[in-house]
Amino acid sequence: MKNNPFLNQIITGDVVEKMKEIPNNSVHLTITSPPYNVGKNYDNHNDNMDYGEYLSWLGSVWKETKRVLVPGGRFCLNIAPTGIKDFVPIHHDFSNQLRKLGMKFRTEIVWYKQTMLRRTAWGSWKSPSNPHVVPSWEYILVFTKDGDKLEGNHTNADITTEEFKEYSDGHWKIPPEINRNGHPAPFPEELIYRLIKFYSFKGNIVLDMFGGTGTVALVAFKTGRNFIHVDISEEYNKTTKKRLDEIRNQLKLREYDSGSKPQKI
Numbered sequence: 001m002k003n004n005p006f007l008n009q010i011i012t013g014d015v016v017e018k019m020k021e022i023p024n025n026s027v028h029l030t031i032t033s034p035p036y037n038v039g040k041n042y043d044n045h046n047d048n049m050d051y052g053e054y055l056s057w058l059g060s061v062w063k064e065t066k067r068v069l070v071p072g073g074r075f076c077l078n079i080a081p082t083g084i085k086d087f088v089p090i091h092h093d094f095s096n097q098l099r100k101l102g103m104k105f106r107t108e109i110v111w112y113k114q115t116m117l118r119r120t121a122w123g124s125w126k127s128p129s130n131p132h133v134v135p136s137w138e139y140i141l142v143f144t145k146d147g148d149k150l151e152g153n154h155t156n157a158d159i160t161t162e163e164f165k166e167y168s169d170g171h172w173k174i175p176p177e178i179n180r181n182g183h184p185a186p187f188p189e190e191l192i193y194r195l196i197k198f199y200s201f202k203g204n205i206v207l208d209m210f211g212g213t214g215t216v217a218l219v220a221f222k223t224g225r226n227f228i229h230v231d232i233s234e235e236y237n238k239t240t241k242k243r244l245d246e247i248r249n250q251l252k253l254r255e256y257d258s259g260s261k262p263q264k265i
Contacts (some may be wrong), residue, residue, distance in 0.1 A: 005203065010217070010237050010244075013228045016057075016208050018230050019064035027068045027228065028150060028204035031195050031216050033078035033187065034058055036090070051088065059097050062207065066101050072150040074199045075103065075143040078111070078187070080136045091139050098143050106148070107121070109140035112173045140172075140195065152201035159197045169196045187215040197222050210237060213239065215238025221247060 011018050079091045121130030174190050192215055201225040210214035211229040213236050220227035231237055
């Protein structure tokens with residue numbers, strides 16, 4: 001694992017092509033949220049593809065995801081449920097794709113985003129003729145490769161008793177991220193922290209192949225994991241590097257202030 005050339009790297013390029021370069025059975029946990037194909041303004045991605053083309057493209061990504069995961073490795077896939085416009089069950093389609101690839105569906109976590117106060121669409125107001133349910137949640141769909149158990153040293157399990165009790169309840173009430181860093185839909189750090197602590201050991205490798213502005217890489221680094229960050233956008237990757245550099249500098253300053261010898265980070 002230490003010889004993995006992608007370890008703790010920020011990689012710019014096409015997601016499928018770059019993932020093909022990652023060694024087989026080398027990643028313990030993948031956390032990502034692909035573009036939802038709803039016309040969001042990403043820096044360097046067409047978010048309005050033909051739906052069949054969109055599913056085919058992501059099918060190639062899922063195939064590489066399974067290949068790079070270790071036996072027992074986990075894939076946490078964040079996706080919104082169906083919306084009002086162009087009512088498409090995208091979360092079901094993704095689940096079907098991954099199960100056909102042989103990934104085992106383990107659970108779904110409901111991420112309650114508390115966004116109902118901003119809703120603007122009701123459909124037929126106070127009438128059963130055509131009311132709309134506006135989702136105030138997203139899913140984290142969890143899959144595993146080749147078995148349920150992830151091998152690891154129990155001394156590297158750093159989740160606390162209270163965290164384990166809280167996170168094993170699959171209803172997670174976490175507000176969306178306010179500081180967007182130039183990205184239309186960044187992860188909140190709390191969401192990634194929970195997934196990393198619940199599903200990986202310290203020292204494991206965590207991959208985000210739609211890395212955006214680097215929240216997965218950042219939280220992996222903060223919690224003593226290794227990361228692989230892939231994104232096609234040079235601008236997003238510059239932001240990721242800046243965020244990681246800020247954390248590294250903070251750690252160096254803490255070591256200096258405490259009087260300890262600065263360590264290489």
